[in-house]
Amino acid sequence: MKMIVGLGNPGKKYDDTRHNVGFELIGELARRWHADGFRDKHQAQVAEVVRAGEKVLLVAPQTYMNLSGVSVRLAADFYKLTAADLLVVCDDFNLPLGTNRMRPKGSAGGQNGLDNIIQQxxxxxxxxxRIGIGPVPPQWSTVDFVLGKFSRDEQENADQAIRRAADAVECWIAEGTTAAMNEYN
Known part of the structure; x- marks a missing residue:
C-alpha cells in the first residue's frame, strides 16, 4: 500500500491558494482515477484506490498545514505503513512557478507542513x-504570498504543474522515486 499526501489548508477561505497545490494534486488524481469515495478519517479526507496493482491512499489532511503530520501519523499507524510507503506533495515558494521537484528524502526546507510530518x-x-509556486515578489510577505491566489496569468502554469505532478505520482507508484525523478524533475 502507498499513501499520497497532498498538503493544504481546509476551508473555503483557502480554496485555490498557492499553499493548497497539494490539495489540488489530490483532486487531480481523484478525477483521473475516479476516486469519489472520500471519507473523514484520521483527521483527513481519505480515499482508497488501486493503481498499478497496488492499493493507494489519497490523503488531504484537515489539520491545517502546520499540523499535517498529526494526520499523516494517524493514517500511517492505522494502515501500518512505513516512511517508504509515503509520498508528500506540497508547495514550494523557492521553486519557480510551474517547476516540480521530487526527492527520495530531505529536509523540510522551510515548509512547515513537511517539518511537522518529519517530526511526527x-x-x-x-x-x-514539491510544486513550485514562486518566487515571492519583493513587495510581498511570504505568508501573504502563499495564502494568496494565482493571478489569471499564473493559473495556467499552476494547472500544468499540477497535471505534470500527477503524472510524476503515477510514475512513482509504478516505477519508484528514481524513475519519477529522472522523468519529471
Whole structure:
C-alpha cells in the first residue's frame, strides 16, 4: 500500500491558494482515477484506490498545514505503513512557478507542513514532491504570498504543474522515486 499526501489548508477561505497545490494534486488524481469515495478519517479526507496493482491512499489532511503530520501519523499507524510507503506533495515558494521537484528524502526546507510530518514520523526518509509556486515578489510577505491566489496569468502554469505532478505520482507508484525523478524533475 502507498499513501499520497497532498498538503493544504481546509476551508473555503483557502480554496485555490498557492499553499493548497497539494490539495489540488489530490483532486487531480481523484478525477483521473475516479476516486469519489472520500471519507473523514484520521483527521483527513481519505480515499482508497488501486493503481498499478497496488492499493493507494489519497490523503488531504484537515489539520491545517502546520499540523499535517498529526494526520499523516494517524493514517500511517492505522494502515501500518512505513516512511517508504509515503509520498508528500506540497508547495514550494523557492521553486519557480510551474517547476516540480521530487526527492527520495530531505529536509523540510522551510515548509512547515513537511517539518511537522518529519517530526511526527520521526524521520525525513520519505519521498516528497514539491510544486513550485514562486518566487515571492519583493513587495510581498511570504505568508501573504502563499495564502494568496494565482493571478489569471499564473493559473495556467499552476494547472500544468499540477497535471505534470500527477503524472510524476503515477510514475512513482509504478516505477519508484528514481524513475519519477529522472522523468519529471
Amino acid at each position: 514520523m520521526g524521520t525525513s526518509e520519505f519521498a516528497r514532491l
